[in-house]
Amino acid sequence: MEHGLQTCHGCGLLSRPTPGAEENFCPRCDEELVFRKPKSLERTLAYLIAAAVCYVPANLLPVMTTTTAGGSESDTIMQGVVLLWSPTGWPLSLIVLFASIMIPSAKILALLYLVISVKRGSIKNNAQRVQLYRMVEIIGRWSMVDVFVDTFTVSLIQLQPLMAVTPGPGLFFFAAVVVLTMLAVESFDPRLIWDSANAKEIQDEVQNA
Ligand SMILES: [Zn+2]
Numbered sequence: 001m002e003h004g005l006q007t008c009h010g011c012g013l014l015s016r017p018t019p020g021a022e023e024n025f026c027p028r029c030d031e032e033l034v035f036r037k038p039k040s041l042e043r044t045l046a047y048l049i050a051a052a053v054c055y056v057p058a059n060l061l062p063v064m065t066t067t068t069a070g071g072s073e074s075d076t077i078m079q080g081v082v083l084l085w086s087p088t089g090w091p092l093s094l095i096v097l098f099a100s101i102m103i104p105s106a107k108i109l110a111l112l113y114l115v116i117s118v119k120r121g122s123i124k125n126n127a128q129r130v131q132l133y134r135m136v137e138i139i140g141r142w143s144m145v146d147v148f149v150d151t152f153t154v155s156l157i158q159l160q161p162l163m164a165v166t167p168g169p170g171l172f173f174f175a176a177v178v179v180l181t182m183l184a185v186e187s188f189d190p191r192l193i194w195d196s197a198n199a200k201e202i203q204d205e206v207q208n209a
Pocket of ligand 1: 031
């Protein structure tokens with residue numbers, strides 16, 4: 001950035017932006033180029049707060065209603081985990097527990113830590129923080145595994161006669177948490193982690209000169 005060079009997220013090409021131009025595009029693959037994602041920390045934090053707010057009803061409201069001849073029953077995610085926990089079904093129960101409850105909260109906490117540490121200008125554990133960001137990014141791609149498990153479970157239940165499963169309001173909030181955390185990951189610019197370290201180096205050089 002000090003030398004006026006930009007890297008492309010699409011193809012990795014290093015190029016010099018046209019002087020005076022507001023927007024720049026990669027000369028090789030036409031991807032939009034920015035030095036840093038605009039308002040990265042503010043946007044990430046906004047998405048995180050929204051995700052944390054939706055996380056509460058996602059866990060408290062029923063995600064599905066099972067109707068049988070004996071009546072209907074609404075279950076939250078946690079009740080679903082307990083229901084699935086049987087001698088044969090415990091792996092499914094664990095997958096739902098991890099994908100629905102533990103991974104979203106871990107993602108929110110990890111990104112919150114990254115935003116706060118960058119905001120405070122921390123220069124410690126930079127390599128570990130970048131690794132943490134990459135991990136959150138990789139896990140994000142698997143967020144939908146949960147939807148797959150739920151659909152799978154529902155189709156298993158539907159196979160039984162005289163039984164119907166309908167989605168509950170909790171599912172809407174759960175989907176919102178998944179989408180909002182994905183947007184938060186996208187908004188965060190990991191290059192910001194190194195900016196404070198560079199600023200500190202320049203400051204030290206100026207002081208030593
Ligand atoms: Zn490119």
